[in-house]
Amino acid sequence: MRLRSLLAMPELRLELVTGDDELDRVVRWVVTTDLLDPGRYLSGRELVLTGLVWRTSPDDSQVFVRALARAGVSALAAWDAVNGTIPADLVEACARHRIPLFRVPEDLAFATVTEQVVRRLSGARAADLTAVLDRHRQLVAGVTEGAGLGPVLELVDRDLGMRCWVLTPAGRVVAGGAEPPADPAELARVFLTAPRLPHRLTSPDLSLFPVAPDTTARVADWFLACAGDVEDWPAERRALVAELTAIVALERARLDDRLSVEGRLTQELVRLVVSGAAADEVVPRLELTGLDASATFAAVSAASSGRLRPGELRTVLREAMPGPSPVIGLLDDEAIALVQVERGHDVAGEVHRALRALAPGLGGDRLAVGVSDVVAAGELRGAVEEARYARRLSTGRGEDVSVVGHDELATHVLLLASVPDDVRHMFKVRLLDPLRTYDEVHKADLILTLETFLQHSGSWTRCAEQLHLHVNSVRYRIQRIEELTGRNLSRLEDRVDFFLALRLG
Structure with missing residues (x-):
């Protein structure tokens, strides 16, 4: 607010003593002081209130007002309650240093002046900032290309004195200028594990806010870290943070490349x-997406067994991938990523560590992930198949995050990865469908018996022990399998065929 607005506030009844040509100065805050030299406690554009306790001689006025001028204050409001006046030396000093001087009515407490001015300042700032935030929300919603989150966070810092940072659940700082006052990874951990949001940290003094809790799983959401205790904030500041989170949600949507040409x-x-x-x-498609066709790549396959939507799964996988620009596409409920890495890079280990850090935000969901070996561009199809096999293998482990790398796959799986889909499907159907149909009708567990029999290298006794059956029952089931399929499980080649078919299942 400007100084002339003070004269228009009837509840204050301030009188201008000197400085009528400086009434367009802006007031940022109100400070009360009785120090002779309060300069160290001032930062500029304040309205200073004083009861002149510091004045012991006319020369003190020059010292006091000079300190105000050097600090860049906007104006001085004073009254000497003991002497019932404003001394001429103070008026002269204010005129000399171009500091506007107001007389405070004798019956008006400084606390009342402070309360009324601060209330007016807060309302004006809230209105101004809300207008700016609304314009920026339209900006990032698509009216123009958008200016990013940096200018908005700078505005909040400059006008409200509140530092804010935007982070991802992986601890990546999206916006906020300088690093936050705590380890970003630790802030992300607190965000993911907090029983409810917003959540306040005491050391450092920060409050964490989800960006889009009603529409996005926490593990795929961004969050806002703001300096201060949300429980102590007035309603205006809470409303502004709500505006900020809405803007961040829009900015995140603008940056989502799924609907862009690149996506x-x-x-x-x-x-x-x-x-x-x-x-x-x-x-050519590799090069159009910004990847080097002469480089080497790893493929990653990921799927969720819970409520995580495909778009959210894609977001989570992107945060966990090594390198700055992985290529990620969706195939129904599965996310497939191609990442450019050097040979020997431990992609599976890096992805597993990143996803383990994100696991507290899954909310009961389970992630199954498979990672291929590092290959040349011409071998990408086999790498994707390898990753998908590894992901299927990880599904049955019962962990919230399960990652299987290429080194955990047997050589026969690598071989199958290069076989066309229709050939693998027909091979599996021809061998196993008769057994599945028989099991559905007779509840005979022929498939389970076959798996167990092969796991124990054709040992009747060990197979019977694991299935808690008599050996003769196992022999009968194996006989039925051979009759239904026309195969002989005493032959090594037939055992290998069954083994491969089961792995394809």
Whole structure:
């Protein structure tokens, strides 16, 4: 607010003594002081209130007002309750240093002046900032290309004195200028594990707010870390933080590339690789997405067994991937990522560590992830198949986050990854469908018996012990399997075929 607004507040009844040509100065805050030299406690644009306790001689006025001028205060409001006047030396000093001087009515307490002015300042700032935030919300919603979150956070810091940072659940700082006063990874851990939000930290003094809790799983959401205790904030400041979180949600949506040209190229690349397209189709798409076709790559497959939506799964996987620009596409409920890495890079280990840190935000969901070996661009299809096999293998482990790397896959799985889908499907159907149909009708557990029999290298006794059956019952079941399939489980090649078919299942 400007100084002339003080004269328009009837509840204050301030009188201007000197400085009528300086009434367009802006007041930022109100400070009461009785120090002779309060300069160290002033930061500029304050309205200073004083009862002149510091004045013991006319020369003191020059010292006091000079300190105000050097600090850049906007104005002085004074009254000497003991002498019932404003001394001429103070008026002269204010005129000399161009500090506007107001007389405070004798019956008006300084506390009342402070309360009324601060209330007016808070309302004006809230209105001004809300207007700016509303304009920026329209900006990032698509009216223009948007200016990012930095200017808004700078505005909040400058006008409200409240530092804020935007972070991801992985601890990546999205916006906020300087580093937050706590380890970003620790802030992310607190955000993911807090029983309810907003959540206040006492050391450092920060409050954490989810960006879109009603529409986004916590593990895929961004969050806002703001200096101060949310429980002590007035309603205006809480409302402004709500505006901020809405703006951050819009900015995140603007940055989501799924609907952009780059996002469509990424999706097309993944579908081409999975379909087994020729290298002359895949390589140009690789280069269009910003990857180097002459480099080496790893493929990652991820799926969720819970309520995590495909778009959220894609967001989580992106946060966990090594490197700055992984290519991630969606195939129904599965996310497929291609990341450019050097040979020997422990992609599985890095992804597993990142996802373990995110696990507290899954809310009961389970993530199954498979990671391929590092390959050249021409071998991407096999790498994706390898990753998908590894992901299927990880599904049955019962962990909230399960990651299987290529080194955990047997060599036969790597071999199967290069076999066309229709061939693998027909191989599996021909061998196992008769057994599945028989099991559905007779509840005979032939598939389970076959798996156990092969796990124990054809040992009747050990198979019977694990299944808690008599050996003769196992022999009968194996006989039924051979009759239904036309295979002989005493032959090594038939055992291998069954083993491979089961792994394809």
